[in-house]
Amino acid sequence: MARRERSRLPAEQRRGQILAAATALVAERGFWGLSMQDVADACGLTVPGLLHHVGSKDGLLVAVLEHRDEEDRRALGEPVPGDLRELCAALVRRNAGQPEIVRLFAVLAAESLAPEHPAHDYFAERQRKVLGAFADLAEPALARQIMATMDGLQLQWLRDQAGTDLVAMWEEAARRLFAGRSG
Amino acid sequence: MARRERSRLPAEQRRGQILAAATALVAERGFWGLSMQDVADACGLTVPGLLHHVGSKDGLLVAVLEHRDEEDRRALGEPVPGDLRELCAALVRRNAGQPEIVRLFAVLAAESLAPEHPAHDYFAERQRKVLGAFADLAEPALARQIMATMDGLQLQWLRDQAGTDLVAMWEEAARRLFAGRSG
């Protein structure tokens, strides 16, 4: 009866492991389809062991999203372009290198349209922020269209990842979006 | 012990009732989050009663999607515009009147990115068809951008349905998309 060897890790390190595993599984199944058992297995933990760290299933999702926000703040610690076209290009280049994260957000963004979804408020606020940031650099309608184009192209790209290049698709789209402007 | 009055319906009528209930619940929760119990309750049936009609949970999803395709074929029985800009405007006007259906597709489109999702192949094929149809009337890159814009604007619209007008958002976007053309 060989039982899986379990190691005792420092809390911070274990937390990182849990968030990585949960990110992958939420991207794959969404939140409704996520099972705490699967997350625990992926970490070599039992379910109560997992719950010790995150409190509840909802707590796990919150932790994943907060962790992403931290990473984003760190990555954009680089000088943020004041030019909207360059800012978008930077965002797209970054996303093209982390399809799993893009998928996490794509799946949760759709799932969380339901008002009682635990990430509903998070994504409502996120949309408000992104549109606001873009609208500081362009007219509001263009801001909406830019956000829509990025989201839509990402979905296409995730669906047939074989033969598509997200960055190239965006460059081509940007040419039309920014046609009547300086950049 | 008051038990819910249950009626015995002709199969075809019952099927319509089931598909309507399932459409609403899948739009709300996605496929992973859908419970056969909830569908059965909404129809005044027990779960085995429901399964008699749809075979399995996967079978129910297939039936919902096939039913949508039929409805779409019927609705576009109208003369289909040969002009891409007019075709898109017609699609958007139609979608603006049925947010629940738009949400059904938005949620399933994201969820089905996972290869083992029961609707994965359906949505891969759907993207192929839509891009193909658009590309018959415009260059391929523009076709991608148009589809992306429609999908992305719909997500924004579903998220803050309070104060946004899908048709107006699209018209504004179309002006930029079709800027260098005849229409």
Place this chain on the structure above:
DNA sequence: GTCTATAGGACGATAGAC
């Protein structure tokens, strides 16, 4: 920090009666 044990349900599906 992680475990065992367990509570207490919900799940999808089947068998067989009516």
Place this chain on the structure above:
DNA sequence: GTCTATCGTCCTATAGAC
């Protein structure tokens, strides 16, 4: 066409030992 009864599995969460 719908039911009751039931199976076997999965689920989140808690209590308490180590």
